[in-house]
Amino acid sequence: MDDETAPQKGTVTQRAIERIKAMIGEGLLEPGQRLPTERDLAAQLGISRSSMREAIRALTVLGVLEARHGSGIYVTLLEAGDLLETFGVVADLSRGPRLVELLEVRRILESTATALAAARISEEQLAEVERHLAAMNATDDPEEIIAHDLAFHRVIAAAAGNDTMAAILEGLSSRTFRARVWRGYQEEGAFARTRREHAAIHRALAAHDPEAARAAAAAHVGEVEEWMRAQLGP
Amino acid sequence: MDDETAPQKGTVTQRAIERIKAMIGEGLLEPGQRLPTERDLAAQLGISRSSMREAIRALTVLGVLEARHGSGIYVTLLEAGDLLETFGVVADLSRGPRLVELLEVRRILESTATALAAARISEEQLAEVERHLAAMNATDDPEEIIAHDLAFHRVIAAAAGNDTMAAILEGLSSRTFRARVWRGYQEEGAFARTRREHAAIHRALAAHDPEAARAAAAAHVGEVEEWMRAQLGP
DNA sequence: CCAGCAGGGTGGTCGGACCACTATGAGCCG
DNA sequence: CGGCTCATAGTGGTCCGACCACCCTGCTGG
Incomplete structure (x- = not known):
């Protein structure tokens, strides 16, 4: 009633x-x-x-x-983080062709986020990026490398100033997702290349050069994307 | 046990x-x-x-x-649609500054999707785009306009060939979200401008010109984005 | 041969009981 | 008097058993 x-x-x-x-x-x-x-x-x-x-x-x-x-x-x-946490589930359960699609989305968003970050990043944030970059190169424990890799990109996403975008990227790079891709990826000696790409992203950020940052980030994600595409093809 | x-x-x-x-x-x-x-x-x-x-x-x-x-x-x-349906909830419950962030994400993805569509769209899909464009201009029932507007962008997203991206965009343009924004937006006589922007997007698609399509789509979403940003400012 | 029906199996709903945890305040101790 | 302890009421967490609504299958009877 x-x-x-x-x-x-x-x-x-x-x-x-x-x-x-x-x-x-x-x-x-x-x-x-x-x-x-x-x-x-x-x-x-x-x-x-x-x-x-x-x-x-x-x-x-x-x-x-x-x-x-x-x-x-x-x-x-x-807040963005609260609502977009479920995005990680998508990444966890996706397989095959959908993983490539997710990486494509990530490439688009991550490259834009990195470009924005290049223009807006503060000295403190830049220092934190460098900290994770150094820590990532100082160890060979895969677990730790992935953790710093994630943090590296997380700081950049935060510096872009769009919490929603950062939350989505966080979901697209969730722990298990990243670990799953890395497992096979680093077996091909992609270590050195990844290190070089990260260095390029950092250079662009330090120089506050959005276009260079966009290109570096797109190339970085694109590498993994291409590798994964190749895994599925033949 | x-x-x-x-x-x-x-x-x-x-x-x-x-x-x-x-x-x-x-x-x-x-x-x-x-x-x-x-x-x-x-x-x-x-x-x-x-x-x-x-x-x-x-x-x-x-x-x-x-x-x-x-x-x-x-x-x-x-499939992408199954898992990303919850994305609509985010759009429904977001307010204030987060709406601007969501529109920014949409602008980034939609412009890229439209660019991809320009390169890949088939004749059939292009015809469907034109159908919704015509229907949208032929009526003044807001309900129907929104429906065709949604369909217009949906076809384009589908033509981009990335189901995941299309599903995310679908969530970002969910019925209630779109209606909520439109309510105030069209009161400012943004009708004609929207019509012009849609026409520009269609032209770029028909010409298979990715760069023009990207620019037209970015401008289209950017208009709403700027309007909403202004609503929050003063 | 097929249409129609009846039954069993499934998810959907309900109500109540009890457990695990938290927060509050009364009462005790210092 | 102030701080601490602990009983207690209130909350979400779990379980149980019953019944309902619906789908599907297979049988029945034409």
């Missing part, structure tokens, strides 16, 4: 998901705000707690809600 | 999600394949059906699984 709309479309849980999303979209629920308890929410929408829990779980994995055991359910800050 | 690993990390449901994701990642579960029943899966992992249902629901909203009432649970084809 609390509501007028009982359109019966889709499952009960699905409707609950939409309702909560709508509440947030309309500003009834502010970022960081605490929601009513599961029991109250279920009663409000006239559904069982089980169904409501499924809806909450769904919005949790989407990065919209956050459940704290013993405390309550909260709306996340709805 | 069935397994060796009971590391007790995170919630039971979270572990179930990871387990199923891992099964798919390792190829134990093929795309399109049917899973055991909820009851069996729950028994296999030693958890309750409720928890298993939450895990399944989570993977369902991520576009990894698909539940068919009365039939069973299936792995999706894991």
